[in-house]
Amino acid sequence: MDTDLAGRTALVTGAGRGNGHRTALSLAEHGASVVVNDVDEDVAEATATEIREAGGESVAVAADVSDEAAVEAMVEHASAEFGTVDVLVNNAGVGTAGPFLDADYDDAFELNLDVHLRGSLNCLRHTVDGMVEAGYGKVVNVTSIHTKNGVGMSPQYDIGKYSLLGLTKSLALELGREGVRVNAVAPGWADTRMTDEFSDAVTEQILDNNPLGRFAEPEEIADAITFLASPASDYVNGHELRVDGGQVPIDSWRLDDR
Ligand SMILES: NC(=O)c1ccc[n+]([C@@H]2O[C@H](COP(=O)([O-])OP(=O)(O)OC[C@H]3O[C@@H](n4cnc5c(N)ncnc54)[C@H](O)[C@@H]3O)[C@@H](O)[C@H]2O)c1
Structure with a gap:
């Protein structure tokens, strides 16, 4: 199976912790030069340092992905270091959510979107043109167990992830024609920290x-993302790969509140 990413540049968002951290390490182990993004500069730097110490190529760029100017500057920085971004992993995420009936969570709709x-x-806006120009690219969007059936008392998180799934399906159709595969894990x-609470x-x-x-384990999520980032999955497009052990979604993540 061809999982060689030598000569490729990968950008992983939210790569300072958890699934993104393991994904950045895995892509680097497979030969990619990795741009490590996180809103938290310290953890981004720590991941990039870990990659370099293991013999890989990496640079950390702290940025809030929801800030378009910051993303534009991040991609410029990344391209100056390693050239065009070939692999984009949209992994940055937040877990803030609560019952629709509790108005205290209304701001969380905006945060999740x-x-x-x-x-x-x-991130797509500022990387996809380069992939199209090269005629080859890989986008992996990180969705969730929540897109299996929704999870009660977390409509804010669910709309964030279902909208990302819709974007995956739509862009796969448009960008596949340009050689850019768009999939989801x-x-x-x-x-991870997200489930600690x-x-x-x-x-x-x-x-x-x-x-x-x-x-x-975050490594198991990283393996699936690495597969979708690599040539081994070149004929996979518009797919959402579930890495959940066959999990049946629970009906609420705040059962103790009912
Ligand atoms: N852990 C789970 O159970 C689980 C389940 C399904 C999906 N996911 C998804 O996996 C992805 C990674 O989550 P995780 O579990 O590793 O969580 P985590 O909290 O360990 O890591 C998320 C990282 O994203 C960063 N981040 C948050 N907002 C950001 C922003 N605006 N810009 C840049 N970076 C930002 C955080 O600083 C953090 O380092 C998320 O998209 C999450 O929704 C996680």
Whole structure:
């Protein structure tokens, strides 16, 4: 299987922690030069340093993906370092969500759309032209277990991820004609900072509804993203690859509040 990314430049957003961190390491292990983005400069720098110390090529660029000017500057910086971005992984994400009936969570609608949808659009807007010009590119959008059936009491997160899935399907049709494959990876609940805050009741329900009886490891999400970023998946386009152990979605992530 050809998973060689030598000579390719990859941009991974939200790569300072969790799934993005492991993805940046994996893409570098497969030969890519990796631009490590995160809104948190310290963790972005730490990931890039880890890659360089392992013998890979990497640069950290701190930016909030929802800020288009910052994204434009980030891609300019990336291109100056490593040339055209060939692989874009839209991974940056936030977990803030709550019941629709609780107006305290109203701001979270905007936050989720800003980060998951607007942030991905900004990164696409400033990288896809280069891929089209080269006639080859790979985009991997990170959706979620939430796009399997929705999850109660998290409509803000669900609209962010379902809109990213819609964008994936639509762009696959348009950009496939230009040699740019657009796919998604839908992680199940993974062992990252995002799930640290789950109560024991929620964790128990997740594990009861998972045939494998465990959370995903970030490495397992990174493997799927690496596959979709590599030549091995050149005939895969418009696909959402679920890496969730066959998880049955729970009906609410705030069961203890009911
Ligand atoms: N962990 C899970 O259970 C799970 C399940 C399904 C999907 N996901 C998705 O996987 C992706 C990675 O999540 P994770 O679990 O590794 O979470 P995480 O919190 O460990 O890492 C997310 C990273 O994104 C960064 N980030 C947040 N907003 C940003 C912004 N505006 N601009 C740039 N960077 C930003 C954070 O600083 C953080 O380092 C997210 O898209 C998330 O929605 C996670």
